[in-house]
Amino acid sequence: MNYKIYNILPEYGTNTILLWDEVSKEAALIDPGKSSSNLLKEIENLKLNVKCIINTHGHADHIGGNSYFKNNLNCPIMIHSADQDMLIDSKKNLSAFMGQDIVSPQADVILKEGDKINLGESQLEVIHTPGHTAGGISLYGKKILISGDTLFQLSIGRTDFPGGSFETLEKSIKEKLFTLPDETIVIPGHGGFTSIDREKLENPFIGLASRI
DSSP states (O other): OEEEEEEEETTTTEEEEEEEOTTTOEEEEEOOOSOOHHHHHHHHHTTOEEEEEEOSSOOHHHHTTHHHHHHHHOOOEEEEGGGGGGGGOTTTTSGGGGTOOOOOOOOSEEEOTTOEEEETTEEEEEEEOOSSSTTOEEEEETTEEEEETTEETTEEOOOOSTTOOHHHHHHHIIIIITTSOTTOEEEESBSOOEEHHHHHHHOTTSOGGGGO
């Protein structure tokens, strides 16, 4: 599986991720932070067939480009059921509190734990990782983890927003993400790459019990 990371929303540093199967050129666009004609041209230049837009959660900086890319790529929007209302409510997705009114089309596909998203011969598994939001998800495939705002490089997602819970987030990380292979590359929703092994050993926000 190939992937490229785009910072199309630099004011928030959101990682918008394009992930595709090398043979079929079927792709997923993950967390488009806002509209971007440059990214659309990149998709065309790579000759990719984007099969879906996936939101790891419903905050505005991860859904702001949904409408633009759905209209231009004619593909469904996918999100976990617990965050689906955030797409169409600027208060729930927090954009209203930033003086904006960011909304998305409604979800076409509601995701749940264990769902499989096929991209040609490649596959992404949906892992429900609540804590940052109630419907936060991570996506795992071929030792690559898209962790959204659950796990960052030596950090974790905020838990002080509505629907957030540190205890829930810690449980998601320990019981679902830290059980993945140590060599798994982690691509977070913000910031640089990391690995499961590094986070198990060095992340200061996760208790020692996760490393024993």
